[in-house]
Amino acid sequence: MTDRRDRRRLSRRTLLRVSAGTVTLAAAGSTSAVADGNDTARALLERRCPEATLEPSMGYCEGASTEGCADDHPATIALQQAVRETLETEYPNVGTLVDAGFKPYFDTLDGDDDGWSHWLSPEYIGDDAVLDPDRPESVLVDNTSWRSIGVMFIATRDGERIDPPPVYDIDEGVDWMPETETDALESDGPGTQAEDDTVDQDSDDLADERGATSEHEAEHEHEDPPADDPNRCSPWHYHTGAPGRFAWWFYQQAYEQEFADGNIRVPCRTPCMMHVWTVDHPEGVYAHDGPPPEYREQPPADDPGFETDARPGEDELDWDLLPEEVTPEERPESVSLDLENWWS
Known part of the structure; x- marks a missing residue:
């Protein structure tokens, strides 16, 4: 039997x-x-996780608001520029991420090859900083060029999920920015366009595409954020679909060794997360899904940054090309779970 x-x-x-x-x-x-x-x-x-789904899905976090998240708002421009400076100086490519202790995750359960990957920092996930452009919890990498294309902030403190702060709120201010810079933002007022040669925010074609309904939005209809307010930008979301829940669970097990404490249950939802893309994106700076391939095109990294026969721009980045010190003992596709760890 x-x-x-x-x-x-x-x-x-x-x-x-x-x-x-x-x-x-x-x-x-x-x-x-x-x-x-x-x-x-x-x-x-529904036994344990009534919000959870088998398909990719997400929900907005407490206090979330996208109404005030215009790409040309001074706070958005300042945050994107701060993130860009961090990536350009500290984490421009896979080699620098490996050296800095970031850990890779290639999406496994969503059935699609999106062409980009998440690189997570146990150090930054485990510290007390939140929404700090100098300490991004995750860096997003294009798998063709092996270059960074944005970050994913994760609302955790000491590894535990917390309610995230807004990017901007007319009453709460801008907590992530030094006070002197915040004063300058307030004097500029909303709607000021930053001068940035690397991003053409005024592109008519890009504006037209941002006004259209994306394929992602069509497949995954979301309710309005709970605190939608034109004077507040807080586009934090969490994942309740099996692919996102599994990804966070795998990170905790493979890189934080939570199984050692007997904790192997898949969470009902992830912590709150927020993307900031440093390449143009037809859905905006804070878009949930990745930019289309044509928006990610850039010269490949000059050097892999570690010993490998693979070459950026010629070989698609994946587990097999990475050094042993950053790959887990067991990869996501080889993991099996008792059903009670998913549902009960």
Whole structure:
């Protein structure tokens, strides 16, 4: 007889088949299988995580507001420029991220090859800084050029998730910026256009594309942020879909060794996160999904920054090309989980 524990194991392939509309919970090493539909899988989700979904999905964090997040707002311009300076001087490419202790994650469960990857810093995730352009919790990398294209701030303090601060609020101010610079922003007022030769914010074509509904928005309709206010910019979101939950769980297990404390349960949601793209993006600086390939085009990194036969611009960045010191012992595609760790 098949062991009950074996029959309740959930592999990557199983999860992908759930997302496609059919779930097969196969016994490990067994010839028998139990076929079921999405309704059963969704019922399991509701036991512990009523917001969770099998498909990619997200929600807005407490106090989130996108109404005041214009790309030409002085606070947005200042934040993007500060992030750009950090990436250009400290983390311009994969080699510098490896040297700085960042850890890679290549999306596994969403079924799409987006062409860019997340590089996470255990140091910055574990410190007490939040929304600090000098200490980004995650750097976003184009897998073709091997160059940085933005950051993902993660609202954690000492590794624990917290309620995130706004980028800008007319009453709360701009906490992430020195007071002298904040005073200068207030004197400029909203809507001031920064002079930046590296980004053409006035491009008519880009403006037209930003006014259109994106493919991401069409597939993943989101409710309005809970505190939408034209005087507040706080575009923080969290992930409740299986791909995002698994990615955060994998980071915690592979790089923070949480399994050593007996904590192997997949969280119901991720911490609050916020992208700041330093390349042009048709959906704006804070867009949830990555920029299309044509917006990521840039000269490849001059040197990989570590010993490898692969070359930026010629070889697509992935696990196999990275040095052993930054790759986990077990990769996401080889992980299997008991169902109770996902749903119960």
